Amino acid sequence: MRMTNNSFLFVGSYAKLSEPGIAVYSFDEDSGESAFLSHVSGIENPSYFSLSAEGSYLYSISERKEIEARVYAFHFNKKSKQLSMINYQKTDGFSPCYIWLDKNRTMAVTANYRGGNINIFHILEGGELSPVSSVFFYEGHGLNLLRQEKSHPHCIYTSPDEKALFVDDLGTDSIYTYNNENEFLQLVNYKEGMVNLRPGEGPRHAVFHPNGEFVYLLCELSGNVVVLKYKDGLLTPVQYIGTGYIGAAGGGDIHVSTDGNFVYASFRINAEGIAVYKVDRGSGKLSMVNFTYTESHPRNFAISPSGRYLLCACMNSNSIQIFKINNQSGLLTDSHQNIEISRPACLKLHSFDMIKAR
Numbered sequence: 001m002r003m004t005n006n007s008f009l010f011v012g013s014y015a016k017l018s019e020p021g022i023a024v025y026s027f028d029e030d031s032g033e034s035a036f037l038s039h040v041s042g043i044e045n046p047s048y049f050s051l052s053a054e055g056s057y058l059y060s061i062s063e064r065k066e067i068e069a070r071v072y073a074f075h076f077n078k079k080s081k082q083l084s085m086i087n088y089q090k091t092d093g094f095s096p097c098y099i100w101l102d103k104n105r106t107m108a109v110t111a112n113y114r115g116g117n118i119n120i121f122h123i124l125e126g127g128e129l130s131p132v133s134s135v136f137f138y139e140g141h142g143l144n145l146l147r148q149e150k151s152h153p154h155c156i157y158t159s160p161d162e163k164a165l166f167v168d169d170l171g172t173d174s175i176y177t178y179n180n181e182n183e184f185l186q187l188v189n190y191k192e193g194m195v196n197l198r199p200g201e202g203p204r205h206a207v208f209h210p211n212g213e214f215v216y217l218l219c220e221l222s223g224n225v226v227v228l229k230y231k232d233g234l235l236t237p238v239q240y241i242g243t244g245y246i247g248a249a250g251g252g253d254i255h256v257s258t259d260g261n262f263v264y265a266s267f268r269i270n271a272e273g274i275a276v277y278k279v280d281r282g283s284g285k286l287s288m289v290n291f292t293y294t295e296s297h298p299r300n301f302a303i304s305p306s307g308r309y310l311l312c313a314c315m316n317s318n319s320i321q322i323f324k325i326n327n328q329s330g331l332l333t334d335s336h337q338n339i340e341i342s343r344p345a346c347l348k349l350h351s352f353d354m355i356k357a358r
Contacts, residue, residue: 005029007305008037008078011313011320011339012046012060012346021046022060022074023341024081027349029306032322032335037081043072043088047345048300050101050108055350057127058083059108061096069096071110071121073129078352092132093117100156100165102180109156111167116151118167140172143200144221148172154220155205160212164193164233168203170220175203175228175235195235197226205253210260214284218265223249225265225277227284239285246271246291252299258307262289262330266298266312274298274312274323276330292332295321302347309335313344320344 009025020039027034049060055076062070073086093115100109101123108121108129117137122130142148152171158164158180165178177193197203202221208230209216215235217226227239242248250269256279257264263277263286273293277286295317302311303325310323310332320339323332 005306007349007351008055008076008081009034009311010049010051010058010348010350011341011344012049013341014045014047014063014315014343014345015041015043017042017044019342022049022058022083024076024083025339027304027309027311029304029308032309032324032337034322034337034339038083040074040083040085042085046072048098049346049348050099051348051350052101052105053103055352057105059099059101059129061091061099061110062088063095063097065094065114067094069094069112071096071099071108071119071129073123073127075127086127087129089121089129089131091115091119092135093119098153098155100158102158102162109165111153111156113152113154113170116153116171118153118156138169138172138176140174142171142173142202144202147202147221148200154203157206157208157215159230159233160208166206166215166235168206168217170202170204173197173199173201173203175206175217177233177235179233193234195228195237197237198222198240201226204251207254207256209256209279209284210258216254216256216263216286218251218254220251221249223247223251223267223270225254225263225275225286227286229284238283241277241286241288243267243271243275243291244288246275248273248275248291253301255301255303257325257327257330258303258305259327261327264301264303264310266294266301268297268299272296272298274301274310274332276332278330289329290331292323295319299344300346302349304349305351311347311349313347315343315345318342318344320347
C-alpha cells in the first residue's frame with residue numbers, strides 16, 4: 001500500500017439548470033494529473049462557492065439577475081465522492097457573485113452584485129441554510145458611469161481572527177468594514193472604517209497575506225493591485241501597482257503563494273494571463289517579476305495545498321489550465337495537463353488522503 005498526495009478539486013461553471021453545474025475531480029499533487037469523480041446539475045450558474053473547513057459542506061451562489069437568485073447548501077460525501085443538495089434559499093438581491101463562510105460554519109454571507117447589498121444566512125444543524133436573516137444595502141457610484149453607476153459588492157473576507165469583516169464594492173471604489181466579534185455580524189456604522197480607494201479602481205477580490213499584516217486587493221477596472229496594511233480592524237492603502245507596459249486590466253482573481261513570497265493576479269482585458277509579484281516581507285509591498293499568458297478569460301484560479309501547482313479556470317476556452325509553480329522564482333510553467341470543462345468559473349481545492357493498492 002502507498003499513500004498518495006491528492007486533493008479534491010471542485011469546479012463551478014456557468015451552466016443551465018439541466019447542465020452539470022458543479023463537478024468534482026481528484027488532483028494528484030505529485031504528478032499534476034486529474035480525474036473526474038462526479039457532478040451535480042439543478043443549479044444555475046454556480047459561479048462562486050465556498051467550502052467548509054473540513055470539506056464536507058459546500059455553499060454556492062446561483063448567479064441570476066432575476067428575483068430567483070439563490071444560495072444553495074450541499075453535503076459532500078468523501079467516500080462516495082458525491083455532492084447532494086441539502087436546501088436552498090433566495091437571496092434578497094440580484095446577481096449574487098460571492099459567498100463567504102465562517103470557520104465554524106454558523107453563517108454564510110453573500111455579495112449581491114446588481115442588488116447593491118449583502119445578505120446574512122444562519123447555517124442550521126446538518127448544514128441547512130436559514131432564510132435571509134439580515135440585509136445591508138449600500139449607496140453611491142463611481143467614476144466609470146458604465147460600470148460604476150451604483151453599488152456593486154463583489155467580495156467578502158475577514159481578518160485571520162474573523163473579528164473584522166470587509167466588503168469590496170466595485171461600484172463605489174470602497175471597502176466597507178464590519179465588527180464580527182459576536183455570533184452574527186453587527187453593523188458598526190461601516191463608514192467609520194470605510195476605505196476610499198482612488199476613483200475608477202473598481203475593487204474586486206482580495207486576500208490576506210499568511211502573516212495577517214497585509215491585504216492584497218485586485219481592482220477589476222484599473223488593473224491595479226492595492227497593498228493594504230491591516231491593524232486593529234482597519235485597512236490602510238500603502239501601494240498601488242499595475243502590470244507596467246503590459247497594461248493588463250479586467251482583474252479576475254488574486255492569491256498569495258503558500259509560503260507567502262509571491263502574489264498572483266489574473267487579468268482578462270488587454271492581456272489575458274497571470275501576473276506574478278514578489279512580496280517584500282518587511283513592508284508587504286510588491287514588485288512585478290513576470291506575466292504568464294494563459295488561455296482565454298482566466299477568471300478564477302486556485303493554488304494547490306502543496307503550493308506546487310496553480311490551476312486556472314479559463315472560462316472562454318472551456319478549460320482549466322494547470323501550471324507548475326517554481327517556488328524559488330515564483331514563475332509558472334504550463335504542464336499541458338488541461339482539464340476540459342464547459343465555462344469554468346470557480347475552483348476550490350481540499351486535501352484528502354487516498355489509499356491505493358500497488
